[in-house]
Amino acid sequence: MMLVFVIIYQIAKASEYATILRGEEKINARVNRTMAWLLVAFFFLGLYGIWMCHEALIDRMLPVSASDHGVQYDSMFVVTLVVTGIVFFITQTALFWFAYRYQSTEKRTAFFYPHNNKLELLWTTVPAIAMAVLVTIGLRNWIHMTSAPPKEAMVVEVVGKQFNWLIRYPGKDGVMGKRDFRKINDANNVLGLDWSDKDNADDIIAQNGELHLVVNKPVSLLIGSRDVIHDVGLPHFRMKMDAVPGIVTTIWFTPTITTARMKEITGNKDFVYEISCDQMCGKGHYSMRGTVIVETQEEYDAWMAKQQTYYASANPAPAADSTAAAQPTTDSVKAITMK
Numbered sequence: 397m398m399l400v401f402v403i404i405y406q407i408a409k410a411s412e413y414a415t416i417l418r419g420e421e422k423i424n425a426r427v428n429r430t431m432a433w434l435l436v437a438f439f440f441l442g443l444y445g446i447w448m449c450h451e452a453l454i455d456r457m458l459p460v461s462a463s464d465h466g467v468q469y470d471s472m473f474v475v476t477l478v479v480t481g482i483v484f485f486i487t488q489t490a491l492f493w494f495a496y497r498y499q500s501t502e503k504r505t506a507f508f509y510p511h512n513n514k515l516e517l518l519w520t521t522v523p524a525i526a527m528a529v530l531v532t533i534g535l536r537n538w539i540h541m542t543s544a545p546p547k548e549a550m551v552v553e554v555v556g557k558q559f560n561w562l563i564r565y566p567g568k569d570g571v572m573g574k575r576d577f578r579k580i581n582d583a584n585n586v587l588g589l590d591w592s593d594k595d596n597a598d599d600i601i602a603q604n605g606e607l608h609l610v611v612n613k614p615v616s617l618l619i620g621s622r623d624v625i626h627d628v629g630l631p632h633f634r635m636k637m638d639a640v641p642g643i644v645t646t647i648w649f650t651p652t653i654t655t656a657r658m659k660e661i662t663g664n665k666d667f668v669y670e671i672s673c674d675q676m677c678g679k680g681h682y683s684m685r686g687t688v689i690v691e692t693q694e695e696y697d698a699w700m701a702k703q704q705t706y707y708a709s710a711n712p713a714p715a716a717d718s719t720a721a722a723q724p725t726t727d728s729v730k731a732i733t734m735k
């Protein structure tokens with residue numbers, strides 16, 4: 397750093413002496429010319445930089461969106477990028493071209509041009525209209541995505557904790573039983589299911605934390621947290637939503653591409669849809685990677701048929717009473733709660 401300063405200082409000193417020797421005007425004209433060319437060079441260097449970044453990062457881009465809402469997001473993104481991109485290239489080209497074309501010379505003096513109503517009107521209204529259109533598209537999509545999910549949507553609960561995701565399915569009745577944070581214990585009630593609510597009897601908590609979804613079937617996620625604020629990030633579906641302790645947040649979308657199909661599209665046989673935690677939540681934040689499996693209805697049903705209710709897996713009953721434990725009736729649930 398010091399060396400650079402010394403060099404710049406020496407060059408400045410040298411040009412100062414040169415100015416005295418050769419006459420200031422002549423030197424100024426030459427400096428102006430050099431500066432103008434350097435600006436042009438800077439412009440092309442900048443364009444090359446943009447192209448370079450694009451080349452370097454293109455392989456890391458997410459594959460095509462795997463949800464209907466994601467397709468809408470992507471199209472908004474492209475529209476915004478094209479509109480702002482065109483404006484960027486026009487304004488930047490003009491900026492550097494003007495600096496070159498209208499560089500100061502002996503022949504040309506500066507022209508005082510303080511105000512022009514027509515120009516002011518033009519460069520205020522055009523961006524205002526463009527922004528209004530972009531915001532309107534965004535609002536329309538936002539209203540759709542945050543609206544109530546369709547009636548046929550499946551419901552899955554996703555609860556973040558330090559440091560993994562707990563996924564609960566409502567079971568055959570399609571209803572999630574009540575939860576109470578005071579009933580949470582890591583031994584046999586990770587979500588604090590209230591066993592006095594019989595809707596909990598058939599609820600399922602996926603053993604390996606996999607979120608199984610049916611392709612082309614809307615899904616509504618009920619999102620919560622057991623401790624701090626997490627965030628359900630579903631990059632391949634272009635969705636994300638905060639997981640906040642004490643309240644239920646929701647998102648809904650329709651997955652449109654099965655995991656199997658996405659493996660073909662990406663040419664990656666190990667491809668998995670992931671849930672990332674998009675909110676810094678503690679020292680294990682990086683490890684909160686969940687898996688989403690999008691499959692056909694038949695595959696989903698086959699998987700679901702193999703799942704044990706959380707009640708049964710968390711409360712292994714004595715061997716003699718095994719039938720009651722596997723499918724807890726309201727009575728057996730009550731009996732356990734009374735103890």
Ligand SMILES: [Cu+2]
Binds near residue numbers: 557626674684
């Ligand atoms: Cu987290």
